[in-house]
Amino acid sequence: MIDQQVSLRGGAACLPVRPRTGRCLVLAAVFVCAACGLVYELELVALASYLIGDSVTQASVVLSVMVFAMGVGSLLAKRLRSRAAVGFGLIEAVLALVGGSSALVLYATFAWIGESRYALVGFSFAIGVLIGAEIPLLMTLIQRVDRQDAGGAVADLFAADYVGALVGGLAFPFLLLPVLGQLTGALFTGAVNAAAGGALVLWVFRRDLTPRSRWLLVLVNVAVIAVLAVATALVDDFERAARRAVYGDGVRVALQTGVQEVVLTGAGRSSLDLYLDGRLRVSARDEYRYHEALVHPAMNGPRARVLILGGGDGLAAREVLRYRDVRRATLVELDPGVTRLARTDRALSALNAHAFRDPRLTVVNADAFNWLRAAHGGYDVVISDLPDPGISTSTKLYSAEFYGLVAEALAPGGRLVVHGGPPVTRPHTYWTVEASMRAAGLHTRPYRISGRLSDFAAGPDRATHRARAQDGWGFVLAGTAAKPALRLSPQAPTLRSLTPSSLVRAGRDAESTRPGGLLPSTLVHPRYWEDR
Secondary structure (H helix, E strand, O other): OOHHHHHHHHHHHHHOOOHHHHHHHHHHHHHHHHHHHHHHHHHHHHHHHHOOOHHHHHHHHHHHHHHHHHHHHHHHHHHHHHHEEEEEEHHHHHHHHHHHHHHHHHHHHHHHHHHHHHHHHHHHHHHHHHHHHHHHHHHHHHHHHOOOOOHHHHHHHHHHHHHHHHHHHHHHHHHHHHHHHHHHHHHHHHHHHHHHHHHHHHHOOHHHOOOHHHHHHHHHHHHHHHHHHHHHHHHHHHHHHHHHHOOOOOOOEEEEEOOOEEEEOOOHHHHEEEOOEEEEEEEOOOHHHHHHHHHHHHOOOOOEEEEEEOOOOOHHHHHHHOOOOOOOEEEEEEHHHHHHHHHOOHHHHOOOOHHHHHHEEEEEEEEHHHHHOOOOOEEEEEEEEEEOOHHHHHHHHHHHHHHHHHHHEEEEEEEEEEEEEEOOOHHHHHHHHHHHHHHOOOEEEEEEOOOOOHOOOOOOOOHHHHHHHOOEEEEEEEOOOOOOOOOOOOOOOOOOOOOOHHHHHHHHHHOOOOOOOOOOOOOOOOOOHHHO
C-alpha cells in the first residue's frame, strides 16, 4: 500500500531536498516530537501528584490511559494516510496546543473547581490519541522521501522516537522544571512541538500541499504559537490568581524549592499557615496542640540526645529545646528550602521561637531513610515529624524497615514517637503504622489527641481546621525495651494543651479505634494505599 502511494505520487522527485536529507529531517522531527510527547506525559504525572497526591496511582492512571489512547490514535490515523503531510501538520499543531496548555488547565481546575481528576484523564486520553496518530503518518512520510523496506523504516522511526523520549525524559527534571517551572515548561514544550511539526511539513512536504492546505497550516501554527506565547507572558498573573483561589488573599511567600512547593499565608504569627505541595502542614491556630502532643510524652526519661526526623519548620525543635538538659538535638530535613524559610521568615521564625539560633540544634538536609542507614546510634529520643503516610513518596518512612533503622539508632531505653495519621477517619493507616513499628521489635503505646473547634474558628482553610478539631491527631509512642509510660516528665515545661489526665484519656481514645488483623507495611509490600 505504501509503495503504491509513493509511486502514484512520484516518489522523492516531488520533494525540494535529496532523499537522504529528507529522511534525516523526518527523523529529526520524530526525535523532537517524541521528546515533547514525553515531557507532556511527565508534566501530567508531576502536576497530578502535586495536586491530587499519591504519585503511584496518578502515574498509573496517566500512563495506562495514555498508552491505550495511543492505540486508538494509531487506528484513527489510518484514514489520514492519503493526506499524511497535512494530517501530520494539523495533528502536531493540536498536540502542541493541548499538551502545552495541559498544566495550566489542570492547575486552573484544581484552583477554581477543586477537582482535577477528570481533567487529568481527559488530557491523558487526548494527548495519547494525538501521539499515537504520529507514527502511522510519519511512516508514510519517511517512505515518501526515501523508499526503503518497511522493517528498516520502522527501525529508524522507533530509534529516533526512543532517543527523543530519553532526551525529553531527562530534560524535564534537570532543565525544564528547575529553570522554567511546570507551567512555563509545558508552554515552551508546546511551542517547540508546533514549530518542529510545522517546519517539517511546510518545508519538506510543501509540494504535497494545496495552496489552501498550506495557508491553513500556516495560520493554525501561527495561532497556536501565538496562544502559547500569550499564555507564557500571562503565566505569572495566572499563578498569583490561582494561588489566591487556593490559599486566599493572604499569600506572603510562594516558592518552588526543587523538592516541593512551599506557600506561607497570613501576615503574623497568630494567623500563619504553611502549605507544602498544596497540603496544609502547619497552622498557628492549632500547631501547639499537635507539637506538644508529639514531643512531650517522648521526653519523659533520658533526653540528652534527641533526633528529629522531618520537622523542617522548627516547631518540634522548639518544644525539644524547652528542656534545659537536652545537650544536643539533630534535625534531619530533606528540603533545605523549608529550613531556610524557617530561619529567615519573621513570622515562622517567631512561631518556632528562633529554634535554629540555638547552638544545641544541628540541621542536616538529607533523606531520613538514607541518613539513618549511615548514622551512629545513641539517641535517647527520636521524634518522627514526617509527611502523612498516605502520600506515596513517604511510605518508605513508615515501613517496618525504616523503624528497624530507628530502633538501631536508639540508645538502650530510648523512645520513638511517630505521628501516624488520624485514627478515626483513617484507622487502617494509623494502625498499620503501629503494626509496622511492632514488626521492627518496638513496644508501642498509641494515643490520640482531639482538637477544640474554638481553636479553628477562623482562617481561609476553615474546613480543614474543622476536620482536625473533630478527628484530632494519632500518635504512637514506642520503646526498645518495654512499653514506655504514657505520661509527662516531672521536669516538663508548662504546656498549653496537654495534662497528665488528658494523656490517660488519649491512650483510651486511641485503643477504642483499634481494628484487628492488620499487617505491617514493608518496602516491598506497602499497605497504606488501602485506606485512601
